[in-house]
Amino acid sequence: MANLLEKSINFFKDESVLSISLILAIISCFFVKPNYNYLNYINWETLILLFVIMVIVEVLKNLAVFEILVRKLLTKIRNTRGLVFILVLICFLSSIFITNDVSLIIFVPFSIMALKKVYRADLIVITVCLQTIAANVGCMLLPTGAPHNIVMYTSSNISFISFFLLLLPYVIVSLMFLLTILFFIPKNDIELHYIGEVEFNRNRFLKRVFMGVDYFLLLTFIALFILIGNLENITFFNMLFKKMIIGNEVLCGVIASQIISNVPAAMLLTGFSNNIEDIIIGINIGGFGTLIASMANLISYNVILRQCNEFKLRYLIIFTVLNVVLLLILLGVNALS
Numbered sequence: 001m002a003n004l005l006e007k008s009i010n011f012f013k014d015e016s017v018l019s020i021s022l023i024l025a026i027i028s029c030f031f032v033k034p035n036y037n038y039l040n041y042i043n044w045e046t047l048i049l050l051f052v053i054m055v056i057v058e059v060l061k062n063l064a065v066f067e068i069l070v071r072k073l074l075t076k077i078r079n080t081r082g083l084v085f086i087l088v089l090i091c092f093l094s095s096i097f098i099t100n101d102v103s104l105i106i107f108v109p110f111s112i113m114a115l116k117k118v119y120r121a122d123l124i125v126i127t128v129c130l131q132t133i134a135a136n137v138g139c140m141l142l143p144t145g146a147p148h149n150i151v152m153y154t155s156s157n158i159s160f161i162s163f164f165l166l167l168l169p170y171v172i173v174s175l176m177f178l179l180t181i182l183f184f185i186p187k188n189d190i191e192l193h194y195i196g197e198v199e200f201n202r203n204r205f206l207k208r209v210f211m212g213v214d215y216f217l218l219l220t221f222i223a224l225f226i227l228i229g230n231l232e233n234i235t236f237f238n239m240l241f242k243k244m245i246i247g248n249e250v251l252c253g254v255i256a257s258q259i260i261s262n263v264p265a266a267m268l269l270t271g272f273s274n275n276i277e278d279i280i281i282g283i284n285i286g287g288f289g290t291l292i293a294s295m296a297n298l299i300s301y302n303v304i305l306r307q308c309n310e311f312k313l314r315y316l317i318i319f320t321v322l323n324v325v326l327l328l329i330l331l332g333v334n335a336l337s
Contacts, residue, residue, distance in 0.1 A: 015216050018217075021223035021227065024223075024227050025223040025224070028227050028231065029226075031230060032229075032234065037229075041228070041229030041230075042225040042226070043155055046151055046155065047221060049144075049154055050150050050218065053099070053144055054217075057099060057102050058210075059209055061106060062205060062208055070087075070090050073086060077190070079187045079188060079189055079190060080123060083114065083190060084185045085182055087107065087114065087127055088127065088130045088131050088182065091103050091131040091134040091138065092135065092137060092178075094135075095139045095146075096141050096142055096145055097142075099139060100138065100145065101147075101296050103135045104132060104300050105299055107131065108132075111124075111127055112303070118190040123185070124308055124311060128315065129315065129322055132297055132319070133322065135296055136288060136294055136297075137171055137174040140170060140174075141164060141167070147217065147221075147295075148263045148287075149280070151221075151266045151267055151270065152276060152280050158280075167281070169337065174330065177329060224263075225267065228270075241268070242272045245269055246272070250278045250279075253279055253283040254282050254283075254289070254327070256268060257287060257294070258286065258292065258293050261292055262286050263295060265283050269282070281334060285327060285334065286327075288327040289323050291319065
């Protein structure tokens with residue numbers, strides 16, 4: 001019994017978004033009796049697209065395509081600023097194609113290893129902070145760059161190019177912010193000739209690909225679709241959320257993201273407002289700020305906890321300061337637009 005309780009607690013910690021979503025969805029079922037209409041709540045196009053993207057990402061991850069390129073590139077680097085710049089840049093570029101979450105899963109541990117090999121563990125905190133910001137910026141470029149953008153793209157009629165142009169000003173300003181911070185990284189000489197071989201196991205390739213898919217994320221989406229669908233059918237909540245959200249989509253997207261992260265925030269706001277463009281802006285710039293604002297933020301933090309626990313307080317402080325400053329800058333850009 002004690003072992004089961006411990007496993008339940010650990011599952012809740014590891015999959016807190018899924019656990020909370022399931023609990024809230026179940027509670028909502030007491031107010032709206034389960035029926036066949038529940039199937040209409042679920043945006044199946046979003047789930048299918050997300051699943052396909054996750055499979056493609058797992059193929060690329062198992063082939064170690066990006067990691068092989070980065071390892072070769074790093075052997076050309078001769079100073080610390082150049083090393084940090086490349087490690088941050090690869091998170092930005094890779095997140096465009098393999099999502100911000102996967103980019104950080106691959107490259108944060110890799111970056112910690114690379115910095116330790118050149119005896120610059122003192123740069124781990126700032127590097128991982130900037131990598132996390134870069135991944136959240138990169139995923140803004142295409143609607144397939146992050147789960148929250150997949151939700152927005154499939155639940156609206158916005159075109160690929162319109163999505164790109166809508167967030168481009170925020171991406172440019174964010175990149176300028178990153179480059180400014182990178183300028184203050186010390187430019188000390190280093191030699192990084194060898195980082196070890198990339199392990200590639202051909203055995204059971206397809207099994208590893210499909211086992212690597214985040215099925216818990218798909219379940220989270222289903223639970224959230226049911227929750228939002230039920231809230232729409234409860235008159236009190238329907239009127240309350242519409243009153244709060246309509247006309248304040250950007251601000252609501254930012255605030256909701258700080259509390260429940262931007263994936264649930266995207267699904268919540270689209271259930272009560274048709275102003276898709278403002279919701280897209282709100283949940284994307286809302287990914288900056290608190291550690292909770294984006295699931296990608298939590299991925300980097302968990303790596304720090306596992307591999308560099310002694311840096312966790314410093315990481316939290318620097319991460320929060322940089323993210324809050326960038327969030328305020330982007331809110332200023334939105335106010336001027």
